[in-house]
Amino acid sequence: MAASAPRVAVIGGGVIGAMSAWQLAGRGARVTVFDRYGRGHDRGASAGESRIFRTIYKEGGGYVPLLRRAGELWRELEATSGRELLTLCGGLTIGLPEHPDLLSVRRCAREHELPHRILDSTQAGGTFPQHRMDRAEIAVFDPNAGVLRPEPAVQAALDAAESLGAEIRSYQPVDELAETATGWRITVDGHRFDTDHVLLCPGPWARTLLPRKEISVQARLITACWFAARDVAGHRPDRLPIAVRRHAEAGFSCFPVLDGVAVKIVPHHLGWPDLDDPGDLPRGAEPAFAKAASAAVERLLPGLVPHPVRIGTYAEGFTPDEHAIVGPLPGSANATVLTGFSGHGFKLAPVLGEIAGDLVFHGKSGYDIGHLDPSRFA
Template identity: 35%
Template sequence: MVKVAVIGGGVAGAAAAWRLTKRGAEVTLYDRFSPPHAQGSSHGESRIIRSAYFEGSFYVPLLNEVFPLWRELEQLSGEHILTMNGALMIGSATSGLVTRAAQAAREHGLAVDYLETEDFRRRYRGHLVRDGEVAVLDHQAGFLNPEAAVRAMLAQVPDVRRDTLVKSIAGVRSGVDAVVVAAGPWTPELVDWIPLRIERQVHGWFSIARDAEWFRPDNFPAFMRESPDSKFMYGIPSLDGKTLKLGRHHEGEITTPETIRRRVDERDLDPLRLLAATHLRGVSGHVERTLTCMYSNTPDDDFVIDFSPDDPRVVVISACSGHGFKFGPIIGDIAADMVLDGGTRRDIAHFSLDRFASASEVPDDHRGHHE
């Protein structure tokens, strides 16, 4: 039996451990905390999943494969993880978000509706729709429960070692056939050959001041909105009928897992309040609760899924850059392919380390954070 050590029990490591276990490997998963926990990147009640992928249409085949895997996990665990209620990509008709989402949908024959301004206004009362704003409604989309997902994956793995820090890959390498490194924002502590920049992110749950039904999942798909200055905000439908979760995509300070400012203050919330007041109807400036989280960004915001350049029995997954959660089960399956078959039939060319091979392509601020 192939023995594998998995470092990290966020969505990536938990998924790799689940898929490896399913395929007959003997897996030991280590996590420095007790997942699901709120110290890394895989927490906060909800994560958007969508298919008309503005980040690159090469992600779509992986997304098409991931929905059945999320359903498989629900069946195995009895947990409700995936709610399919669509997703809206909002912006001007020429914005990158709208045009690239529409292009990915066209290229892959995805089910989307293109909503002109009036139509968008009429259908989604919670949005304040300016003249010229349009939306792509992605039907193969919705949101996930991250804590339930991680819990469900870990429940499939017999040997999970919680509160166990792995100090180096060498520390777990002997005695196993392969190692999967899925340490999220801590990855630079274990490998120094992925140029990652760790970014602090904040979520706020804003009080709904009127017409709570506008924001319920049935009436209000998760959304991303690009403003004319190319900045992104997003929101997730109200799960409690009282609050709406809002965040800004990127725009956070560069940090490390050791030094991250966990306290959320007015500097964090004021930009979100302004966005809520500008773009949403009936959402107050009062914030019921908040959280901090970390993005692990590559220079081009695409994932890294590759073998270690030093050791072909070590696979590293950094599937974040702020958009990796939805891919969890397929990333885990790819890691299992790489460990058990030495490669994968899925197209992961965009995620290779080679693209950073030329040092000149790596900006200084991406050269790891632990110097």
């Protein structure tokens, strides 16, 4: 490898750091990834069996080019790793036609001419009886949506980075960062490490690593619940698309059976409370939370046994406008930050890795990421 290749320290080996390391190592950077935990761990934002991939984006049509490229890169990582990471089982957005999410999904599909089908409750009930819909509700079906597998995805990206020369250092928390005349000095477990560029991918630990006003990221607790399917075959990805449900009584995302037992639900209507320390996750959910999640399942997903068989707790970093912070670190040279993915960063991770490569090598990216500019919270 050329001696002039930049040394890049990637701080955080969750999905964003892992994909960035893969892309940077592929461009010849000398990459070292530091993470406070092990590869594909379940303490941050990048674990929990499944993630939604969608191309019709309620968060805004501006993401569509990023999602298209992310889809290609997911396939490239599958080919490189030999693992199945993305299953395009389709996706449903279900709710009343006038619900803001239904309106924005339809607008996005129309404006970007994305294939989709709009089903009334009778049509949807015939094809997707797993969901009990009210008569006035509709479902928007996105054939290019599906389910991602987070733990193997993080491991595949780290493996791919490693095979391109990156060094992956697990259980090595970065304690301090200091800018030097030529780059950065970081302190890891009392040891100093000099690098040309730091790529900051701390996920929900953003405030701990970067206590600066413009890195306005609040860690929040997201709880997922798994409910056993009465008919497992009828709830696998070939029969049950991923879904985002917007009902008057409950809102959640819903994932097909991947473990041979249960459908995963991530309730949205029960709140995602702030966490003072993302490292301090509760072991499970309060009984009131489990009871409310069960009530939503009993009402809206009749094919599931309405008592959770498994509960998982995860931390995610949210910004005030729920769009991520991606770009050069304001006021510093040779530092790039990607954090605050606000509950929707996983599907985009491979293209964010590519953008990280652009930012490290050129200071800017050809993708339209103005809305993610870190200085907007200054």
